[in-house]
Amino acid sequence: MNGSVRGTENCHACAASGQGDWADLPAPCLDIVDRLKRPRELAEGDALFREGDENAGLHCVSRGVMGLRMTHESGTEVMVGIARPGEVLGARAFLRNGPHRTTAVALTVGAVCTISRHDALRLTQQAPSVHLQLVKRCLHAMDEAQEEKMRMAAMSNRARLCHLLHRLVAEAPGTLRDRAELRLPVSRVDLAQMIGIQPESLSRLFRRLKDDGLIEFSGRNLIVPSVAALAADAGDA
Amino acid sequence: MNGSVRGTENCHACAASGQGDWADLPAPCLDIVDRLKRPRELAEGDALFREGDENAGLHCVSRGVMGLRMTHESGTEVMVGIARPGEVLGARAFLRNGPHRTTAVALTVGAVCTISRHDALRLTQQAPSVHLQLVKRCLHAMDEAQEEKMRMAAMSNRARLCHLLHRLVAEAPGTLRDRAELRLPVSRVDLAQMIGIQPESLSRLFRRLKDDGLIEFSGRNLIVPSVAALAADAGDA
DNA sequence: CGTGGCATTGACGATGATCAATCGATGTGG
DNA sequence: CCACATCGATTGATCATCGTCAATGCCACG
Numbered sequence: 001m002n003g004s005v006r007g008t009e010n011c012h013a014c015a016a017s018g019q020g021d022w023a024d025l026p027a028p029c030l031d032i033v034d035r036l037k038r039p040r041e042l043a044e045g046d047a048l049f050r051e052g053d054e055n056a057g058l059h060c061v062s063r064g065v066m067g068l069r070m071t072h073e074s075g076t077e078v079m080v081g082i083a084r085p086g087e088v089l090g091a092r093a094f095l096r097n098g099p100h101r102t103t104a105v106a107l108t109v110g111a112v113c114t115i116s117r118h119d120a121l122r123l124t125q126q127a128p129s130v131h132l133q134l135v136k137r138c139l140h141a142m143d144e145a146q147e148e149k150m151r152m153a154a155m156s157n158r159a160r161l162c163h164l165l166h167r168l169v170a171e172a173p174g175t176l177r178d179r180a181e182l183r184l185p186v187s188r189v190d191l192a193q194m195i196g197i198q199p200e201s202l203s204r205l206f207r208r209l210k211d212d213g214l215i216e217f218s219g220r221n222l223i224v225p226s227v228a229a230l231a232a233d234a235g236d237a
Numbered sequence: 238m239n240g241s242v243r244g245t246e247n248c249h250a251c252a253a254s255g256q257g258d259w260a261d262l263p264a265p266c267l268d269i270v271d272r273l274k275r276p277r278e279l280a281e282g283d284a285l286f287r288e289g290d291e292n293a294g295l296h297c298v299s300r301g302v303m304g305l306r307m308t309h310e311s312g313t314e315v316m317v318g319i320a321r322p323g324e325v326l327g328a329r330a331f332l333r334n335g336p337h338r339t340t341a342v343a344l345t346v347g348a349v350c351t352i353s354r355h356d357a358l359r360l361t362q363q364a365p366s367v368h369l370q371l372v373k374r375c376l377h378a379m380d381e382a383q384e385e386k387m388r389m390a391a392m393s394n395r396a397r398l399c400h401l402l403h404r405l406v407a408e409a410p411g412t413l414r415d416r417a418e419l420r421l422p423v424s425r426v427d428l429a430q431m432i433g434i435q436p437e438s439l440s441r442l443f444r445r446l447k448d449d450g451l452i453e454f455s456g457r458n459l460i461v462p463s464v465a466a467l468a469a470d471a472g473d474a
Numbered sequence: 475c476g477t478g479g480c481a482t483t484g485a486c487g488a489t490g491a492t493c494a495a496t497c498g499a500t501g502t503g504g
Numbered sequence: 505c506c507a508c509a510t511c512g513a514t515t516g517a518t519c520a521t522c523g524t525c526a527a528t529g530c531c532a533c534g
Contacts, residue, residue: 070384135332139329187513200514204490479531487523489522492520502510
């Protein structure tokens with residue numbers, strides 16, 4: 001799929017490809033970022049940082065899919081977010097200058113670029129636009145968190161699942177017209193945790209959606225005949 | 238009510254009283270804020286701003302309790318936050334320079350101080366510490382939103398209710414030792430929405446907690462014999 | 475005294491959690 | 505190559521819980 005860009009971790013290409021967090025930075029800034037960054041390959045399951053770790057700087061996903069997990073005191077882990085190429089990770093911990101509150105793990109093979117905390121500090125101080133961009137990203141993330149919190153309280157499990165699938169479909173590349181076909185980047189257990197139900201319940205929900213003709217699936221492979229229908233089911237019901 | 242009796246809305250006193258968001262601002266900054274602010278009295282039900290409103294500046298709660306609601310497309314309203322004296326409202330919309338995404342309504346009689354967008358802009362530009370403080374507040378709010386999102390997915394309804402009550406108890410004044418007695422600032426419906434269940438289910442949950450000796454209540458008046466026991470029940474189960 | 479809003483209760487059907495078993499894919503060792 | 509163990513996903517059965525509809529109680533207010 002996107003294995004074409006392997007090796008050439010270039011910020012300009014990276015920012016241009018998706019609508020990444022750095023997309024609307026002025027070109028000279030991107031040049032600096034490009035010089036400062038250190039690329040790193042990730043295998044599936046590799047951790048970028050863990051809950052409680054001191055923040056080591058800013059990370060930017062260049063390939064693959066990253067998962068953000070949070071641990072509850074009771075021990076259960078919950079996936080609270082998914083990051084794709086172009087997205088910045090660790091911005092909150094960086095801005096707060098405190099430890100990470102989430103764990104970032106690679107859900108697929110991929111790569112990230114890292115700017116050390118030291119460099120990032122200088123960068124944000126010299127280029128206020130970068131700082132503003134980071135704040136903007138956090139504000140956006142916060143809007144999402146709050147919206148999802150509301151959705152969690154106001155919508156049915158089925159609607160939440162449809163919404164989540166819709167989001168995954170929308171984010172994934174390779175959607176043509178209204179029909180989508182993709183490989184889910186997350187396990188059933190993670191999926192279940194993201195909408196707050198048990199894996200068994202998720203299985204039944206999946207079967208119902210299949211019975212209703214909304215989706216087809218086999219393992220992690222998912223086919224959505226009509227994305228619009230999926231979105232409609234995520235809105236009400 | 239009559240402007241004449243309007244009290245001494247003094248930022249120094251306000252910041253000193255609670256651990257407000259302005260608490261660790263340098264004194265000269267507080268002086269400026271004190272001059273810029275315009276106080277306003279609020280009756281129960283008054284709206285400070287509504288979803289979609291352009292942000293008019295920064296608001297700081299000086300007395301009373303404010304509720305933050307969010308509307309889902311389907312029409313259902315959900316209370317997503319509660320603000321008490323010392324807390325700043327509208328910081329996100331101000332930083333983002335966009336419309337509000339929540340509606341702020343007074344849950345009790347109270348008062349807020351407002352700094353116009355124009356003044357606030359000058360202030361944040363001239364005093365970076367104020368800007369940083371606002372960002373810090375947003376980051377903190379985001380941590381809370383994310384944590385609550387996780388809690389929403391990982392914990393039982395009963396545990397979530399205990400957690401919410403514990404938070405309300407902790408925030409309210411007048412808790413002595415381990416026993417707490419307070420008047421809830423929110424209706425049953427709001428309470429139910431905050432943990433994502435129906436009012437009827439909430440009623441039954443309340444009764445169970447009472448049967449278990451965790452709480453006593455009559456209308457909005459709540460008595461918690463052992464705050465520690467309540468916190469314990471919010472952790473697991 | 476009646477009315478309307480809020481909270482509670484009951485009854486019933488729908489849904490999810492839990493325990494347990496099965497199935498399929500994958501990987502390992504003989 | 506086959507047997508075996510393992511992990512993830514699914515299914516079934518059962519019970520607790522929640523949502524829904526309806527009725528009642530409570531209280532403030534006109």
